[in-house]
Amino acid sequence: MRRLFAFAFATLLSVGAAQADRLDDIKKDGVLRVASFDSNPPFGFVEPATKQIAGLDVDFAQAIADRIGVKLDVRPTNPASRIPLLTSGKVDLVLANFTITEERAKQLDFSIPYFASGQQFLAKKGTLSSPDQLNGLRIGADKGTVNEIVLRRDFPKATVVAYDDTPFAFTALRNGNVQAITQDGPKLVGLLAKVPDRQNYEIPPFSISSDYIGVGIPKGETRLRNLVNETLRDLGKSGKAAVIYDRWFGPNTEQPLPRLFRIGEHD
Amino acid sequence: MNLAVVTDNLGYLLVGAWPDGPIGGLALTLILSGLSGLVSAVLGLLLGIGLAMSAGAGRRTLVLGLGFFRAIPILMLIFWSYFLLPILFGVSVPEIGTVVTALALVGGAYLAYGVAAGIESIGSGQWAAGLALGLGRWQVLRVIVLPQALRAMAPSFLNQWTALIKDTSLAYVIDVPELSFVAAQVNNRAMVYPAEIFLFVGAVYGALCLALDRLVAVLAWGARRTSWLSRGTRA
Amino acid sequence: MSLFGDLLAPRYLLWLLQGFEVTLALSAAVSGAGTVLGLAACCLREVGGPAPRRAVAVFVGLVRNTPLLVQLFVWYFAVAALLPSGMTAWLNAPRILDLGPATLSWPAYETLAGFVGLTVYAGAYIAEEGRAGINGVRSTQREAALALGLTPVQAFRHIVLPQALRIAWLPIVGQYLNTIKNTALTMTIGLAELSYASRQAETETFKTFQAFGIATLLYIGAVALVEAAGQALVRRAAAQASRA
Incomplete structure (x- = not known):
């Protein structure tokens, strides 16, 4: 029994001490694993025609994957699973209408906000x-x-x-x-x-x-976080963020909502 | 009743996003239950043999361990293996592996007692005869006792599989897209037809498990018949 | 996620205890009602006409061959949608029954749905355990009773049933244990029992290990206690029977 504990403890330490950079792993695997909602249109939902998860959060995730130059792999999540998914390393990022809070920020890092509600x-x-x-x-x-x-x-x-x-x-x-x-x-x-x-x-x-909505990032992955933030800022500057917004909340959608928040204003 | 919500989503309910994405729905339910059925059969066999052949402290430890897996709600066990294994051991088990592990541990713990009982049900005369022939204890088990015990236990292995088909629905809580989960997704999208969707899904599970149940009945009847026949020829 | 960090704050421990209370109360209520339902179904199958027999067989087959999770979704989401809206409103209306010193409040709909769903599930299994018990009583016993001039119903009631119950008692206790574990599924329909409370505490504190660990220990403790009590009762009954 004592040996089992020692083993568990050693594993814990080695996990803590590992300096492996998540961004390198993502590039090596060629896949960015993102958790998004599957039942919450227009943030994330299963598109009936393609049976794939689509939505505003997925568009932002796609932009981040494109920036890194890897494939995007979206897996479904519900509100309660978001933090465990991230802390247990099952996904690289969470884009699921994720409100930035101080309590959560103790468990994980957040990007700059990309949405407000x-x-x-x-x-x-x-x-x-x-x-x-x-x-x-x-x-x-x-x-x-x-x-x-x-x-x-x-x-x-x-x-x-x-x-x-x-x-x-x-x-x-x-x-x-x-x-x-x-x-x-x-x-x-x-x-x-x-x-x-x-x-x-x-x-x-x-x-x-x-509330401000941000991307959930594993704690301490500074390079990954910087990359996400840069991507979001660029999307804001280039007007692509507005395009994504209009695609889901613009005047011609089922749920028109005036756009009051702009990326970069609340860093 | 509006059955269109079922027919429109039938493909999704049966195979998930496949072939454009990962397989899901009923197909994944069958895969999950088949895999966990196999693993639990192997586990149950090994643990059952252990239970029947061990004694003293070793047996007590085994009983305690089996007791744990029989007492914990499967839902809790899935949470443990899903959220805590990665943190404790730094290994990330894919969701499907998590479900199979949890279901196989519980299924194996239950089967172990069936296997042990099956081994013990083989009369002591057979053991004595085997030992008198000069075989070792383990040889008697392998050559004489197990073949008979396993034939008698085939129905309980299949029964366990029925139970596992039902239990795979618990994979829902960790977002594995098996039948119950995709049904919930469809329900969430259609929003106003919960009765149609969940009754249909219940009917699918029911048909599947009842079919297996029939199979068990046929097998059990066959087993009774052959044992009766062999007794007949011996007389 | 802190693993061996500070102990859960008292407020969250209280949540877990309250959840445990709900789990125990629900398990007890379901075990009681499920036993009544199961034995009634079982007796109906033995002494009823062909129609009730077939009805019981279909009921038991349907319930035992579909996942409890799906059944709970049906009871909670589908039945409420199928019932006439007046009925749903009546079920949902908060009511308080004043019994002088004690007041009883009408349970919330998720409690009702959870109770009904679990009771039906446990009832179907208990009916099967009862039947197995009846099959375990030798048919010569029944024939002897009939030869003594008892009617078939009397023979069932006085000769077969008591012996069958003695055989079926331990498996029925096994169903009580399953019921305790099955209550965990009601968290999916919003019933605030132990698993729900542990998930809740985990959400607010991120102390996954403690939240799930305490809940697991409480479940195992409850299951072990009920199992031990069931076996003790069996042993006492056996001792009394051998003395008699």
């Missing part, structure tokens, strides 16, 4: 108009999101029910099991656009936080 709510029409009402409601959230933590902290009397992914929470809302669901505003806008009976629902015009 606020935590909002989706409810049946007429049930919710101001944050004061939240305390009495049953509210669906996604496991492992900042939304869930913020809601529990700031509205202790609300009953939080956590689901694996936003559409599950929406099904619960539709079935009447919860009275509202919470997520980042743009994600809710994207979700509502896909709902067949969307006239029965609304996103009340208030938000209880403002």
